[in-house]
Amino acid sequence: MPGPGHRSRSTRRARVRARRNGFGGRDRPTVRSALPTRSAPSMRDVLIPALRDALSGLGVEPPAEIHLEQPARREHGDFSSNVALATAKAAGRNPRELAQQLADVLAASPPRHVTAVEIAGPGFVNFRLEPGWLHDQVPAVLAAGVDHGRSTLGAGRKVLVEYVSANPTGPVHAGHARGATYGDALARLLAFSGHDVTEEFYVNDRGVQMQTFADSLAARKAGEEPPEGGYLGEYITEWAAEMPDGEDPLIWGEARALLDQQEVLADLGVVFDAWFSERAMVNSGAIDSTLADLRERGVAYDADGATWLRSTEFGDDKDRVLVKSDGEVTYLLPDIAYHRDKFARGFDLLINVWGADHHGYVPRMKAAIQSLGHDPSDLEVVITQLVRLERGGEEVKISKRSGDLITLRDLIGEVGPDAVRLTYLLQSVDSPQTVDLDLVVSQSNENPVFYVQMANARLNSIGRVAAERGMQRLPLEQADLSLLTHERELEVLRNLYVFPQVVELAARERAPHKVTTWVRELAGSVHGFYHDCPILHLDTPEPLRQARWWLAEAAAVGLRNGLGLLGVSAPERM
RNA sequence: GCCCCCGUAGCUCAGUGGAUAGAGCGGCGGACUUCUAAUCCGAUGGCCGCAGGUUCGAAUCCUGCCGGGGGCGCCA
Numbered sequence: 001m002p003g004p005g006h007r008s009r010s011t012r013r014a015r016v017r018a019r020r021n022g023f024g025g026r027d028r029p030t031v032r033s034a035l036p037t038r039s040a041p042s043m044r045d046v047l048i049p050a051l052r053d054a055l056s057g058l059g060v061e062p063p064a065e066i067h068l069e070q071p072a073r074r075e076h077g078d079f080s081s082n083v084a085l086a087t088a089k090a091a092g093r094n095p096r097e098l099a100q101q102l103a104d105v106l107a108a109s110p111p112r113h114v115t116a117v118e119i120a121g122p123g124f125v126n127f128r129l130e131p132g133w134l135h136d137q138v139p140a141v142l143a144a145g146v147d148h149g150r151s152t153l154g155a156g157r158k159v160l161v162e163y164v165s166a167n168p169t170g171p172v173h174a175g176h177a178r179g180a181t182y183g184d185a186l187a188r189l190l191a192f193s194g195h196d197v198t199e200e201f202y203v204n205d206r207g208v209q210m211q212t213f214a215d216s217l218a219a220r221k222a223g224e225e226p227p228e229g230g231y232l233g234e235y236i237t238e239w240a241a242e243m244p245d246g247e248d249p250l251i252w253g254e255a256r257a258l259l260d261q262q263e264v265l266a267d268l269g270v271v272f273d274a275w276f277s278e279r280a281m282v283n284s285g286a287i288d289s290t291l292a293d294l295r296e297r298g299v300a301y302d303a304d305g306a307t308w309l310r311s312t313e314f315g316d317d318k319d320r321v322l323v324k325s326d327g328e329v330t331y332l333l334p335d336i337a338y339h340r341d342k343f344a345r346g347f348d349l350l351i352n353v354w355g356a357d358h359h360g361y362v363p364r365m366k367a368a369i370q371s372l373g374h375d376p377s378d379l380e381v382v383i384t385q386l387v388r389l390e391r392g393g394e395e396v397k398i399s400k401r402s403g404d405l406i407t408l409r410d411l412i413g414e415v416g417p418d419a420v421r422l423t424y425l426l427q428s429v430d431s432p433q434t435v436d437l438d439l440v441v442s443q444s445n446e447n448p449v450f451y452v453q454m455a456n457a458r459l460n461s462i463g464r465v466a467a468e469r470g471m472q473r474l475p476l477e478q479a480d481l482s483l484l485t486h487e488r489e490l491e492v493l494r495n496l497y498v499f500p501q502v503v504e505l506a507a508r509e510r511a512p513h514k515v516t517t518w519v520r521e522l523a524g525s526v527h528g529f530y531h532d533c534p535i536l537h538l539d540t541p542e543p544l545r546q547a548r549w550w551l552a553e554a555a556a557v558g559l560r561n562g563l564g565l566l567g568v569s570a571p572e573r574m
Numbered sequence: 575g576c577c578c579c580c581g582u583a584g585c586u587c588a589g590u591g592g593a594u595a596g597a598g599c600g601g602c603g604g605a606c607u608u609c610u611a612a613u614c615c616g617a618u619g620g621c622c623g624c625a626g627g628u629u630c631g632a633a634u635c636c637u638g639c640c641g642g643g644g645g646c647g648c649c650a
Contacts, residue, residue: 067590067591067592069590069592071592071593072589072593072595072596073593073594076593080592080593082591082592082631085592085630085631088630089630095630120593121592121593121631122592122593122630122631123630124592124593167650204650207650208649208650209650304648305648306648308648317576317577317646320648321647321648322648323648324648325648326648328648330647330648330649330650331649331650355644356578356579356643356644356645357644357645358644358645359577359578359579359644359645359646360577360578360644360645360646361645362578363577383578383579383644385578385579385580385643385644386579386643386644388643426586426587426588426598427586427587427588428587428588429579430579430580431579431580431581431587432579432580432642432643432644433586433587434585434586434587435586436586439586439599447599447612448598448599450612451598451612451613453612454610454612454613455613457610457612458609458610458613459609461609461610462609463609464609465609465610466609469609501590505590509590513588514588516588517587517588517589517597520588520597520598521597524597524598527613527614528613528614528615530609530610530613530614531605531611531613531614531615532614534608534609535609536608536609537608537609538608539608552609573610574610574612
């Protein structure tokens with residue numbers, strides 16, 4: 001079923017390779033090197049100092065941070081500041097009067113592009129700008145190309161993002177998809193924002209569930225039912241049939257599961273830098289050395305025949321057992337050893353993406369890394385709330401043990417990786433999410449992935465049709481961008497302008513869904529522009545055509561960059 | 575009992591302490607001899623769970639309730 005979301009395997013692989021270069025983007029901009037780098041200083045960098053100077057001139061101590069926003073309502077101007085409101089009280093001034101004085105000072109020698117400074121409401125200072133400030137966005141975006149929005153925010157900080165980390169006892173299922181898409185998008189976002197990012201999958205290949213898995217495989221191979229509490233999934237039977245005689249079901253089974261997981265995650269565009277084996281770590285003696293370290297630091301003690309971590313000293317509810325009285329280690333100790341290893345590898349910041357069912361585990365993990373002498377803020381745990389899957393309004397339950405599961409492979413096969421990714425990245429991971437599989441599958445306008453990709457496809461169609469008609473785009477230098485005054489054109493430009501701010505905020509807040517929201521807004525403005533501002537029509541004057549054409553190019557760069565951060569493809573035609 | 579997340583339009587969800595709270599979908603009514611109508615436009619649709627508090631200003635911050643989800647082991 002070659003629907004719009006369908007891509008060949010080789011295309012996906014190419015995309016996976018492309019993002020290895022530090023960005024989720026794919027296509028190179030067509031115009032990049034040919035352009036002069038006319039840098040467009042952000043209006044914020046013009047207006048905020050102007051406000052600060054004006055405030056000082058009026059004898060008011062400017063606050064450390066001056067707020068400047070772009071009001072949602074057009075009649076409130078292009079930029080708006082609340083400084084008068086924020087400082088009036090401390091300065092013993094009336095906010096409206098202070099705002100008026102600020103406006104007078106600023107209007108007397110208006111900053112670049114400013115046509116009017118007005119006061120409104122309780123004391124807002126509103127700036128009205130001539131469209132020229134936005135026109136600089138076209139050459140700026142085109143010059144930046146795939147780097148538009150890239151920043152050095154992270155200052156090269158070494159970050160380890162650990163996510164998915166599903167047990168190697170079966171296929172990854174739909175329940176893992178949220179963590180997978182979130183972790184991957186977060187990693188792209190952080191890399192794009194100047195962090196040195198490594199993505200890792202922790203392979204929990206040790207312990208009772210691993211043995212149960214192996215026993216289940218062995219039983220199926222022998223033509224028997226899995227043991228009590230074993231894995232009942234259909235895949236166990238299939239894999240058992242594949243397993244050659246004489247293989248150790250634990251070793252072979254893990255390899256089989258990992259192969260399956262790596263394959264399907266790669267199909268989703270999720271590729272890890274490292275798969276970290278718990279068993280290998282344990283075999284290397286990390287448990288003993290970690291325990292010795294903890295004892296040395298005086299945070300481990302023996303009581304009731306067990307060994308405990310004094311985690312209450314670091315904010316945990318109760319002390320935790322590290323080694324049980326029967327001599328077995330608990331799950332906590334290997335986890336501590338694992339995080340100790342992460343720090344030993346030189347990472348400055350650890351980000352773990354965990355499901356909501358593990359949130360209670362956060363305080364003790366934080367306590368553990370503190371007990372090893374690290375700052376608790378060096379470990380961030382992002383909890384993704386649970387996803388409720390529905391089919392036509394009916395809840396679909398997933399349980400690996402019972403074998404009642406929707407695999408990620410099935411999901412991708414039904415809707416394609418783009419729809420899966422965009423669907424999961426639509427909203428904050430703080431909110432529980434309801435995904436109706438019927439809706440995701442439907443190739444209708446209920447599915448936002450098509451809306452966004454369609455915007456890009458439409459922009460791309462301009463070049464194709466122009467080529468058929470023999471129409472030419474002249475060099476950017478010859479375009480008169482000041483002709484872009486239509487509200488639809490300005491709306492696209494405004495969206496392009498805020499992209500770097502959106503990326504920064506999304507990175508700071510570990511919130512890739514903010515990029516999704518932005519992409520949808522840009523796509524919306526592109527559709528409006530496309531609808532109302534024809535480029536190739538014969539009654540469009542040539543100079544306006546050229547200006548719009550370049551705007552379309554810049555918008556396409558924006559769409560590709562935004563989608564690239566989300567790992568969603570930007571097909572040129574649909 | 576304690577801890578975490580959520581509660582915003584019929585549904586799914588956005589919403590950096592700001593002004594008249596937004597989008598998509600669904601429903602209603604319009605727009606294709608033109609670059610993709612998978613689009614666009616319009617009208618409709620809201621005690622932002624409830625009650626206090628902080629603030630010049632609260633969907634947003636604080637407290638307490640109510641409702642939903644998840645978690646509180648010498649399980650993993």
